[in-house]
Amino acid sequence: MSMFKGVLGALVAAAVALPGLTTAATAADYKDEYKVSTVLGSPFPWGIAAEEWVKLVDERTDGRISMKVYPGTQLVQGDQTKEFTAMRQGIIDMAVGSTINWSPQVKELNLFSLPFLMPDYAALDALTQGPVGEDIFAAIEKQGVVPLAWAENGFREVTNSQKPITSPDDMAGLKMRVVGSPLFNDTFTALGANPTQMSWADAKPALTTGAVDGQENPLIIYKLAKMDTIGQDHITLWHYMADPLIFAINKRVWESFSPEDQEIVRQAAVDAGKIGIKAARAGLTEDDQSLIEEIRSLGTEVTELTPEQRQAFVDATRGVYDDWAQKIGPELVKKAEESIANR
Missing domain, CATH: 3.40.190.170 (Bacterial extracellular solute-binding protein, family 7)
Structure with missing residues (x-):
């Protein structure tokens, strides 16, 4: 009996010592x-x-x-x-x-x-x-x-079916689909729009029927979801968040x-x-604007903001920024601002 225990102990020790065996044993439970x-x-x-x-x-x-x-x-x-x-x-x-x-x-x-x-x-x-x-x-x-x-x-750009957006005043009264985040609701409310939170699955039907006027999403989603076919004729490149x-x-x-x-x-x-x-x-960098040009070729009006125009949006949402910086954590936001400044 003692000899059997000795052999068994040796086998267990050998198994523990061999990584291949322990990995195989673990993998068997995957x-x-x-x-x-x-x-x-x-x-x-x-x-x-x-x-x-x-x-x-x-x-x-x-x-x-x-x-x-x-x-x-x-x-x-x-x-x-x-x-x-x-x-x-x-x-x-x-x-x-x-x-x-x-x-x-x-x-x-x-x-x-x-x-x-x-x-x-x-x-x-x-x-x-x-x-x-x-x-x-x-x-x-x-x-x-x-x-x-x-x-x-x-980066998420803003689109709509009504008009070009070049200033916060152009947002007034627009019904905009936004994702289910209070921060998005606060941002679009500060710009004078009427934000409506809904999932992406619900967004396309709402845009198609005109229940909402616009939305914000990356341009690659605009292209692949063929949003030019559902009345989203105006895009403003504002890079307001990524x-x-x-x-x-x-x-x-x-x-x-x-x-x-x-x-x-x-x-x-x-x-x-x-x-x-x-x-x-792809197609959205300084040396390659091919996606933007492709979207323009669909008949979509693409507006690029001047620095002064973009600053007007920055100013209009500054209160939201400051409020949410406190909720997120002032130290983390400050670290982010410093990292961007030193990029």
């Missing part, structure tokens, strides 16, 4: 499929980033970790603002999610929605790739979700992975995020 939630699927940059993540993880784990994208936030019945909570609770395993949609649960994410904080891509990069990004990831992790990497939905995306995973799922697989999943997210960002910025 789910057959991990659900990845997104609002938009391919060919939107959002979906491109999510699908690339799934592909890279599958390739780099030889299929041990199998993920599937569920676009349209179908895992939460289309309610974008419930996605983060569902991931925290384990209803959703993973997500590539919007900072806007997750901001009701993580107040620090409202930083990116502060009106006219970020004037350009360099400013956006200064936040996501610097100490501000690190602070925001720490805030997310405190909520029971593990953030892994950044992607991008893009919507970074975050690759994240439920904490319990994350801790179920071996350290080796955690690194694979994280690096795959970083690599997929770079591809998603490139797709989100």
